[in-house]
Amino acid sequence: MKRWTLSAALACAVTCVAALSAQANTDLIISEYVEGSSFNKAIEIWNRTGAPIDLTAGGYKIQMYFNGAVAVGGTVVLSGVLADNDTYVVTHDQATLVLLNLADQTSSGLLFNGDDAVVLVKSAANTTVDAFGQIGNDPGTEWGAGLQSTADNTLRRKPTVCDGDLIGTDLFDPSIQWDGFASDTFSGIGSHTDACGPTPVTPVTWGTIKSVYR
DSSP states (O other), X not given: OOOOOHHHHHHHHHHHHHHHTOOSOOSOEEEEEEEOSTTOEEXXXXXXXXXXXXXXXXXXXXXXXXXXXXXXXXXXXXXXXXXXXXXXXXXXXXXXXXXHTTOSEEETTOOOOTTOEEEEEETTTTEEEEEESOTTOOOSSOSSOGGGSSSSEEEEEOTTOOSOOOXXXXXXXXXXXXXEEOTTOOTTTTOOOOSOOOOOOOOOOHHHHHHHHO
């Protein structure tokens, strides 16, 4: 039977711990969507990548596609640094005061209705990070139905969703990845809970290393 050297055993132990500690998320995701009354519009972005994300340096933007269009109709350029395990909230600058008080950034350009696609992109290439709705498709008034429709509701990403929708033109059914709440529900804005944390690490003890070494 092959015998391991002590250095090889230690290297294996370190590698195994690092692998088990890896985060599930690969980039930012849209964690909450508010399409409420009047100018009560908001997009919440969630970072669970394991590291802070510089939104400015990364060229992160929110792009909107109106009424089934295939060309971008509006853009909000994001700025600042989003810490790991934190959210970034963008609201319309004429939203209700309650929503404005939860905002990290406001913009008069954050305008969308229930039939408009909203896409988070990054870099000069406008690489899609996450998409809400379906680019090039006009559903009429909304995607989905009831509280899980995209019109006059607040939609919150389900905790089991760990990565964004990278294909903005694919079919969109909000009931699959989103929980719905009544119009002008702001109670969840500014925080997000998911099930995408690191895999629990099994402590590597000296006894374990000796066992491998044998």
